[in-house]
Amino acid sequence: MKQLLAIGAIFLVCLFSWGFISGDLIDGGSPSGNIPSNINTNNNQPASHTPALVTTISGSGDLTSASFTIPTGEWQIRWSYAPENDMCIIYYAVYNQSSSLLVDMKTYSSMTNTSGTNYIYTGNGSYYITVGAANISSWTLQIYA
Known part of the structure; x- marks a missing residue:
């Protein structure tokens, strides 16, 4: 001891x-010392400019979107869906068009929390989105930059 x-x-x-x-x-x-700070100074909040609609993607089942171009360093996906029952699930995955690398992926399966906004900070470029949905009457993804 x-x-x-x-x-x-x-x-x-x-x-x-x-x-x-x-x-x-x-x-x-x-x-x-040279230890980098991992403090996010913008607290995952959108930029002070008013984002403009780039494209709207909607459907009721699985889908792979056409490519779209983001002109800014940060952008957002405003998502919503209408569940058919309590066994609903929806996911979307965002890919970089040139490298096919996954940039962001979200999954939702709620009867009450059926809309929101996600912020992406991957920079400008071309992207596409794949969506998978089960027991969803309709869904919409609006891309703003």
Whole structure:
């Protein structure tokens, strides 16, 4: 037990020493080093400009959309659907047209939460969407940029 306490004490001394050496614990200094911050400064909120409608995709079953072009760095998908019963499910997957890489994918299966907006920050380019739906009377995806 004494060895465990000694190791813990040594660890804490090393930790605080590193803080003083790096300047993090002296005079409220800012962290040193090159550790990137993963703080999202826009909090996943849309840009201050008013987005314009790029295209509308709608249906009642599975579908692969035509390609569409996004002219801005961020865009949004406003989605809605009408469920037939409590066994409904819908998903959409967004792909980059040139690489066919998956950019975004969402799945919904609610009788009450049947619309919303998702924000995508993949940049401008050409994309297409595949949709899968079961027990859905109709669905709509509106793409804004």
